[in-house]
Amino acid sequence: MQLKHPAVAGTLESSDVQVTIHPNNGMGLDIRIESIVKAQFGDAILETVREVLAAFGVTDASVQINDKGALDWVIRARMQAAICRGVERSFDWEGEGV
Amino acid sequence: MEQRVSLKRTSLYVSGSSPANIIEAVFYNQDCIVYDLEDSVPTSEKDAARLIVYNALRHQRPAEKYVIIRVNGIYSEFIDEDLEAAVRARPDALRIPKVESAKEVQSISAKMAAIERQAGIEVGSIELWCNIESYLGILNALEIATADSRVVALALGAEDYTASMKAQRTKKGLEMFYARNALLMACRAAGVDAIDMVFSDINDLEGLREDVALARNLGFDGKTAIHPRQIDIINSYFTPSKKEIDYALRVLAAVEEGKRLNKGAVALDGSMIDKPVELRALTTIAQARAAGIKIGGENHAG
Structure with a gap:
């Protein structure tokens, strides 16, 4: 799936995460993580981000994660919202996750 | 349902x-x-x-x-x-x-x-x-x-x-x-x-x-x-009173007794106990337990 334009989802409040994604046509994935718990959970955050991108079939994107201690499901939800906004599509509820 | x-x-x-x-x-x-x-x-x-x-x-x-x-x-x-x-x-x-x-x-x-x-x-x-x-x-x-x-x-x-x-x-x-x-x-x-x-x-x-x-x-x-x-x-x-709890227990006892005797319908104090009455009694007991009230015979706070 191709991102049409940059998109943002989430906030910088505690327990939330702000996801910013940009199209990165033909350049693959570039994921940057800033997190108050990066030392402990950086790898887990990266895995969730990659998983959601893969579920949507997004292969070219620059992703900036600004994490304020979000749980896994919050990261997942914010990633899904940012991608849906970036590709200008509603979430595919029938597929429940794609 | x-x-x-x-x-x-x-x-x-x-x-x-x-x-x-x-x-x-x-x-x-x-x-x-x-x-x-x-x-x-x-x-x-x-x-x-x-x-x-x-x-x-x-x-x-x-x-x-x-x-x-x-x-x-x-x-x-x-x-x-x-x-x-x-x-x-x-x-x-x-x-x-x-x-x-x-x-x-x-x-x-x-x-x-x-x-x-x-x-x-x-x-x-x-x-x-x-x-x-x-x-x-x-x-x-x-x-x-x-x-x-x-x-x-x-x-x-x-x-x-x-x-x-x-x-x-x-x-x-x-x-x-x-x-x-x-x-x-x-x-x-x-x-x-x-x-x-x-x-x-x-x-x-x-x-x-x-x-x-x-x-x-x-x-x-x-x-x-x-x-x-x-x-x-x-x-x-919304914690039930003792009177309400006692009544609920009597309703449930009557329902149990009815089941034991294989009776289709049970009555209490001359009134039929239907499903909503039984449900209300169960809810009263659940409310009492949630408030930490011990119900007859229980030796623990629910």
């Missing part, structure tokens, strides 16, 4: 826009959590709130809470996608704002059934709470309460109701007295729970006490809370 016994003393609204509030909400003593997609979520964030609520429930559903999602209005542009997200999140119930007719309930129920079927969820298993918040809702409360087997509760909304009546909202709430009673009568006739309106001043705990005491005396089963600090006060007023 078999009705379940579930406590509905307190329902706390949490915004679908706030992960922090959603995470915190699990730690309070409210019986029901209402994840809100409506008033607390700005229009530009409806899409994100649906995903937050859906993921919260799919990945970290609170145990031992009755889980409700309040969707946007029946005629709003958001309702269809809200239903997709909310049904697939598999809550105990959906809460529908500003219901005014049986037809509206049936149309929502049919849409829910289609999604349940598609998602492999038992059709009819997700219940409905109808928010009654206009004069038309009050006038049609009985047809709404009996519109569909999913409906298990009507909840009163005072702000929109008073606006629809051109009434002034006051703290004492005399302008709500008729609506409270009318809603209760419909609930009793339909055998569903009656949930009282919110008390808006979160800093006036004395006012809250008076308001809950009235609601409880009128006959309500629970009350909506808008702030965690209201929860314990509301719960305390």
Whole structure:
């Protein structure tokens, strides 16, 4: 799936995460993580981000994660919202996750 | 569909826009959590709130809470996608704002059934709470309460109701007295729970006490809370009295005795005990246990 334009989802409040994604046509994935718990959970955050991108079939994107201690499901939800906004599509509820 | 016994003393609204509030909400003593997609979520964030609520429930559903999602209005542009997200999140119930007719309930129920079927969820298993918040809702409360087997509760909304009546909202709430009673009568006739309106001043705990005491005396089963600090006060007023507990125990004993003797129908004090009476008795016992009251013969606080 191709991102049409940059998109943002989430906030910088505690327990939330702000996801910013940009199209990165033909350049693959570039994921940057800033997190108050990066030392402990950086790898887990990266895995969730990659998983959601893969579920949507997004292969070219620059992703900036600004994490304020979000749980896994919050990261997942914010990633899904940012991608849906970036590709200008509603979430595919029938597929429940794609 | 078999009705379940579930406590509905307190329902706390949490915004679908706030992960922090959603995470915190699990730690309070409210019986029901209402994840809100409506008033607390700005229009530009409806899409994100649906995903937050859906993921919260799919990945970290609170145990031992009755889980409700309040969707946007029946005629709003958001309702269809809200239903997709909310049904697939598999809550105990959906809460529908500003219901005014049986037809509206049936149309929502049919849409829910289609999604349940598609998602492999038992059709009819997700219940409905109808928010009654206009004069038309009050006038049609009985047809709404009996519109569909999913409906298990009507909840009163005072702000929109008073606006629809051109009434002034006051703290004492005399302008709500008729609506409270009318809603209760419909609930009793339909055998569903009656949930009282919110008390808006979160800093006036004395006012809250008076308001809950009235609601409880009128006959309500629970009350909506808008702030965690209201929860314990509301719960305390919906703790059954010794007399109520004793009666509930006698009802349940009579039902047991009837089953033992293979009797189809049982009576207590000359009145038939039907299913709603039995359910009410079970609810009374559940409320007593939730308040830490020991029930006859138990040697532990429930």
